[in-house]
Amino acid sequence: MEQTIFFTPDILSNTExxxxxxxxxxKVLRKKEGDKVFLTDGKGYFYDAEIIQANPKHCIVNILEAIKEPKGWDFNLQIAFAPTKNMDRVEWFAEKATEIGIDCLSPILCQHSERKEIKPQRIEKILVSAMKQSQKALLPELNDMQTFTHFIGQKFEGKKFIAHCYPHEKKLLKEVYNKGENALILIGPEGDFSEKEVEMALSNGFQPISLGESRLRTETAALAACHAIHVLNW
Incomplete structure (x- = not known):
């Protein structure tokens, strides 16, 4: 039976x-003093703890045991994506990618982007909920939104890919990715990257890839890429 997990990011310095x-x-689960609870800090640890003050505003616990939880994959996976106009789709991707397993999500502002900004608080709550639901102890990092130009110039230790729909020479992701490699994958907006952006990415060390024959929505492509990396590591 799955345990209810409580997210306590500062548990080592604050046991409330x-x-x-x-x-x-x-209030909801009606836990009382002396009851055991299961916590995570989102940094790779679970904690067995006991409630010593059962107050819905000030619930204080005593840590009984810290448990290091393996991440579940031995590579770093980052998806950089242009948020869609419909935020429900962005939130759907964030939730499902967390359930599958991802290290970092990076919203990027592209030439053809319909959405120019996002409010991270809602997405962060979804990441926490998905982490707990999927019984993970690692909360994915959510970066601030950056311009495409600024983002592609940053360092990344691993393979860098850009998925686009132009009829340029591209290989399938499975043909250019090797098991165990860190991966950063760029996914464009509904109108795709501009050709200039593709050229800029290539000049910054990104390899062009295809995710298959179908033309995918932004959030579908991002999730397909996330899942494909995991499948290629099985």
């Missing part, structure tokens, strides 16, 4: 549950 988690623990 965040207000929202405390309310769920005490």
């Amino acid at each position: 549950l965040p207000t929202e988690e405390a309310q769920h623990c005490i």
